[in-house]
């Protein structure tokens with residue numbers, strides 16, 4: 740069995756990764772502070788896969804606790820999704836973003852070293868390509884960022900690269916996504932943050948989720964769609 744620690748494991752991408760790992764015969768261990776997700780996700784993963792993953796509610800900045808978790812669960816590798824991700828909020832609260840995202844990664848790497856776990860996949864973002872104006876953009880384009888959230892992702896990538904060059908036993912990979920969107924085909928997991936959604940796509944998906952739960956709103960959408968269709972066909 741391969742045991743994988745998923746930080747941010749009950750979040751949007753983390754929960755889908757947990758399902759895929761279970762379906763590939765691996766054992767995800769979810770670690771999340773639940774700052775932007777809910778423990779209900781564990782029920783949903785169980786409904787989809789018939790396997791209930793362990794959820795540990797913890798903050799990745801608790802380095803000693805994290806090191807114990809790596810050892811106790813015999814973790815082979817980590818996938819680090821835990822981070823704050825709202826660009827606008829990062830401009831308002833840069834310290835929270837540098838603390839969560841940059842200090843969070845440092846803590847994970849320190850705990851991995853203590854527990855002798857040497858493989859990590861990092862959740863980065865296409866925002867690290869900045870605005871250098873080249874199109875198409877190549878993977879080795881220089882990194883830059885236009886806001887504190889993006890800066891945290893650039894720093895996270897540089898920290899991982901520097902640590903790996905000082906320690907050949909550390910193996911790492913980056914995932915740089917462009918606007919991930921959509922839900923699991925079962926409809927049981929998707930982007931569904933608590934409170935006010937903090938980016939455009941989660942706002943749209945949360946609004947639709949609320950609409951679908953309320954048939955009155957659904958009827959309104961269908962009426963609007965019909966009106967829109969008749970406007971288009973009459974043009």
Ligand SMILES: O=c1ccn([C@@H]2O[C@H](COP(=O)(O)OP(=O)(O)O[C@H]3O[C@H](CO)[C@H](O)[C@H](O)[C@H]3O)[C@@H](O)[C@H]2O)c(=O)[nH]1
Pocket residue numbers: 746747748749750751752753770771772773774775776777797798799819820821822823824839843862863864916918919
């Ligand atoms: O300090 C923190 C901050 C966040 N989280 C958790 O981390 C998860 C992040 O999941 P989200 O659903 O908020 O975010 P996504 O899965 O969509 O985000 C992923 O993709 C983003 C880019 O699209 C960023 O790279 C981000 O780091 C990465 O988790 C959440 O469960 C949240 O509760 C923590 O446990 N501790």
